[in-house]
Amino acid sequence: MEHTSKIVLNPEALAFNLAFLHREMGPDVVISAVVKGNAYGHGIEAYVPMAEKLGVRHFSVFSTGEAARVKAVTEDEKTEIMIMGDIAPGELRLVIQAGFSFLSLIWTDSGNPLNLQENYRSLPNYILSWKQG
Secondary structure (H helix, E strand, C coil), X not given: CCCCCCCCCCHHHHHHHHHHHHHHHCCCCCCCEECHHHHHXXXXXXXXXXXXXXXXXXXXXXXXXXXXXHHHHCCCCCCEEEECCCCCCCCHHHHHHXXXXXXXXXXXXXXXXXXXXXXXXCCCCEXXXXXXX
8 A cells, every 4th residue: 555645753843843832932831742642643652752852851641551652762750741541440550650640530429529639649640520420
């Protein structure tokens, strides 16, 4: 099968775009590169190291599997990884031990919020509670 498109990762173009964002928003703004879906088809293993070399220190993914892939190719121990989607049952302990932050919508049967931040005060997690029904 012949391919009709080609993906080119261009570090100069990414550097230009990052510089533009920092000029517009300020030098201290944290930019999170969203790399879910295999970096939107560009390849986590290809994109993340390039972005990290250009100063990106925050990456957002959909799942714990993608978070592990990002962590495997990062070099700076200060680089942060946030899971914005699925954390499978039984994976929360692994997520916490790995130091991943996460954005979660917690469903409770009773309508009482599940307060993970109270149990894990040192984690930079973003918790939203919602009553199903």
